[in-house]
Amino acid sequence: MDEKGRSLKNNNMEDEMDLKRGPWTAEEDFKLMNYIATNGEGRWNSLSRCAGLQRTGKSCRLRWLNYLRPDVRRGNITxxxxxxxxxxxxxxxxxxxxxxxxxxxxxxxxxxxxxxxxxxxxxxxxxxxxxxxxxxxxxxxxxxxxxxxxxxxxxxxxxxxxxxxxxxxxxxxxxxxxxxxxxxxxxxxxxxxxxxxxxxxxxxxxxxxxxxxxxxxxxxxxxxxxxxxxxxxxxxxxxxxxxxxxxxxxxxxxxxxxxxxxxxxGLLDEDLTTMQEQSNLNWFENINGPASSSDSLWNIGETDEDFWFLQQQQHLNNNGSF
DNA sequence: AAGTCCTACAACCGCCAGCCT
DNA sequence: AAGGCTGGCGGTTGTAGGACT
Structure with a gap:
């Protein structure tokens, strides 16, 4: 049986077993965490059954690794x-x-x-x-x-x-x-x-x-x-x-x-020159986008800081360093 | 206030490799 | 050796909630 056939078979089995999909409930999370705390992780398909979850092993694994694991770090990317x-x-x-x-x-x-x-x-x-x-x-x-x-x-x-x-x-x-x-x-x-x-x-x-x-x-x-x-x-x-x-x-x-x-x-000035030449547009125009752009790469003009940064870049550009 | 658009992220899917029988 | 099972990975989708009009 090829992979597709196997997948179809698996899907059919899942349909037959009426497996749950979509967002996890607090109760499901609790069951999963409790089971893993007692028995450890791994063997996700049997884990799912034993924990009384109507989920695929894959789904349990993903929920654990991406969300429930105690060392998962929340919050914005620094x-x-x-x-x-x-x-x-x-x-x-x-x-x-x-x-x-x-x-x-x-x-x-x-x-x-x-x-x-x-x-x-x-x-x-x-x-x-x-x-x-x-x-x-x-x-x-x-x-x-x-x-x-x-x-x-x-x-x-x-x-x-x-x-x-x-x-x-x-x-x-x-x-x-x-x-x-x-x-x-x-x-x-x-x-x-x-x-x-x-x-x-x-x-x-x-x-x-x-x-x-x-x-x-x-x-x-x-x-x-x-x-x-x-x-x-x-x-x-x-x-x-x-x-x-x-x-x-x-x-x-x-x-x-x-x-x-x-x-x-290892980088040479020529590399930067080439880099600029590869762009048909002015380097900074290209990066910053049109002035009307509200969410350009640097959000130029939105903050004093960004305006300051652009000035620095332009100064360097004019001096031929960049 | 209501409708639409956008963003972030959770969850799913298909594919694959490795292991086991 | 071949088939099945499992876990892992990258790609994609669905959707809640905030922003915008």
Whole structure:
């Protein structure tokens, strides 16, 4: 019997057994949680029967993994998580479950939904395919650096508010910052070495820094929103930036450490030139969309911050650095 | 206030690989 | 070796609720 035949057979069996579909009720959730608490998970079909649920094993598994599991993290995707998703997706594509391994508490389904609703939306606004080189470049050279900047900005604000110390050291060789994330993760990011000198972004210490910026975290858009969900299980995250955080041992301590996320050292100015040439439109017009667009990539003009950011970009553009 | 549109996300579906008999 | 079963994955759909007109 082929796969389709098998599926039909399964479906018929399910019909015969009058299995329930659609949203789960609180009672069903309770049954499932109770059963798993006592007997553990796995063997989902028999689990479903034994727990007295009129659901497929698949449905039970999905409900447990995506919703009922105690370590499922609720709340909006944070900036740090957005950054990680963009980076890992650029590495692996639509390998949602693999990407989810690197975001504790987040499910593949949630990440997939985030990608479809937020990222693909922006690709649509740019009138380019989400898999196109143009959009990938936009993410890599504008969106992701922007996220880094916002993370640092939010971190600096939080630190100032808490009157605790953040480690910002300024030396003649460059500016290195410690980005403290909402999960007490930290990212060492060297503006000058990783991006600034190569691309003219954030390269000048008296130009863009969290200290001299008037950046205020605002919920104006996907790119400006910031919400750090309460951590339901704090101990789960402790030490997650250490080696144990990364299930793929081949990447431990090398490619995936945050300080390497934006190591664009292999990229040349010609690459950016080519990138711009590939676009028929002005780079910034293309990114920002028409002035009337209310939900463009940066929501230009909606907040002082975004206007400020655009000015910085235009300044860099005019100076030929970008 | 009512209707329509949009967004986010839960849930389902088909396919596949691996294991077991 | 072949067929069946199970779990896992990525793609897609349905829908509740908020935003907009």
């Amino acid at each position: 900036l740090e998580e957005q950054l990680l998703i963009l980076e890992l997706h650029s590495r692996w594509g639509n390998r949602w479950s693999k990407i989810a391994q690197y975001l504790p508490g987040r499910t593949d389904n949630e990440i997939k939904n985030y990608w479809r609703t937020r990222v693909q939306k922006h690709a649509k606004q740019l009138k380019c395919d989400v898999n196109s080189q143009q959009f990938k470049d936009t993410m890599k050279y504008l969106w992701m650096p922007r996220l880094v900047e916002r993370i640092q900005s939010a971190s600096a604000s939080a630190a100032a508010a808490a009157t605790t110390t953040t480690t910002n050291t300024t030396g003649s060789a460059g500016t290195s910052s410690c980005i403290t994330t909402s999960n007490n993760q930290f990212m060492n990011y060297d503006y000058n070495n990783n991006m600034g000198q190569q691309y003219g972004v954030m390269s000048n210490n008296d130009y863009i820094t969290p200290e001299n910026s008037s950046v205020a975290v605002s919920p104006a858009s996907d790119l400006t929103e910031y919400y750090s969900a309460p951590n339901p299980n704090p101990e789960y995250y402790s030490g997650q930036m250490g080696n144990s955080y990364y299930p793929d041992q081949n990447l431990v301590g090398s490619q995936l450490l945050p300080e390497n996320y934006f190591d664009y050292s």
